[in-house]
Amino acid sequence: MAPARAGFGAPRLHYRLTDSTNERARELAAAGAASGTIVTAGEQTAGRGRRGRQWTAPPGKAVLCSAVLTPLDARHALLPLAAPLAVCEAVESLAPLRCRVKWPNDVWVDERKLAGVLIEAQPPAWAVIGVGLNVSIEPDEFPSDLRRPATSIGHGVSTEEALAALCRQLDEWVEADRARILADFRERDALRGREISWVGAGGEGGDGSGVADGIDDRGNLSVVSGEGERLSLGSGEVTLTLSD
Numbered sequence: 001m002a003p004a005r006a007g008f009g010a011p012r013l014h015y016r017l018t019d020s021t022n023e024r025a026r027e028l029a030a031a032g033a034a035s036g037t038i039v040t041a042g043e044q045t046a047g048r049g050r051r052g053r054q055w056t057a058p059p060g061k062a063v064l065c066s067a068v069l070t071p072l073d074a075r076h077a078l079l080p081l082a083a084p085l086a087v088c089e090a091v092e093s094l095a096p097l098r099c100r101v102k103w104p105n106d107v108w109v110d111e112r113k114l115a116g117v118l119i120e121a122q123p124p125a126w127a128v129i130g131v132g133l134n135v136s137i138e139p140d141e142f143p144s145d146l147r148r149p150a151t152s153i154g155h156g157v158s159t160e161e162a163l164a165a166l167c168r169q170l171d172e173w174v175e176a177d178r179a180r181i182l183a184d185f186r187e188r189d190a191l192r193g194r195e196i197s198w199v200g201a202g203g204e205g206g207d208g209s210g211v212a213d214g215i216d217d218r219g220n221l222s223v224v225s226g227e228g229e230r231l232s233l234g235s236g237e238v239t240l241t242l243s244d
């Protein structure tokens with residue numbers, strides 16, 4: 001029988017400053033690091049977001065964490081949905097906030113982005129789950145060019161408390177079964193019923209706009225186009241914009 005996996009958070013490698021914790025964690029994963037290993041940083045000089053975007057945060061005011069999960073198997077097929085759910089439950093265990101998820105993996109509070117998740121994987125060997133979670137960033141410290149203002153946990157929560165809660169919830173959610181992940185995601189779905197537009201969907205999707213209609217059992221986003229056609233968008237391929 002395979003040995004039980006130790007929880008996320010041990011061992012932990014912390015950098016005061018690094019380019020990207022995902023980069024450091026990828027190196028560790030490729031070198032055979034144990035599942036549960038995390039890399040954290042006080043500050044990143046080249047924090048990566050989804051689709052080639054940058055991720056920035058002032059020093060010490062956000063959780064910047066990349067967790068190694070290895071090996072991957074069929075149970076982890078919905079990891080891109082499970083990881084933001086772990087972030088939601090971690091935040092809600094610390095502060096009186098209600099988190100929702102903007103498919104595929106942005107965490108929102110009151111229509112503002114609180115956290116983002118960037119998963120980089122080499123299946124079936126490993127995945128790195130990168131989480132940027134704003135903890136105590138003041139409104140005027142966010143970049144001024146954000147389309148929508150971002151937000152932080154606040155409520156006197158520290159980055160170490162937020163990190164510990166995140167690790168606890170990752171332990172639970174990476175092993176959660178499909179039905180639970182899909183049900184919880186559907187409850188927290190911030191897009192359902194809203195006008196969206198997208199670019200870069202492969203196959204039938206192309207670029208387009210329509211109304212989000214929930215996620216299907218594979219974790220893809222269902223949308224109904226202006227012409228009434230139902231399409232399925234895969235998370236790896238689209239950039240979404242909310243029209244309202």
Ligand code: BTN
Nearest residue numbers: 020022047048049050116130132
């Ligand atoms: C997104 O919303 O686009 C995803 C952002 C993910 C940012 C985190 S910060 C810690 C980890 N290291 C990185 O370089 N990126 C992720």
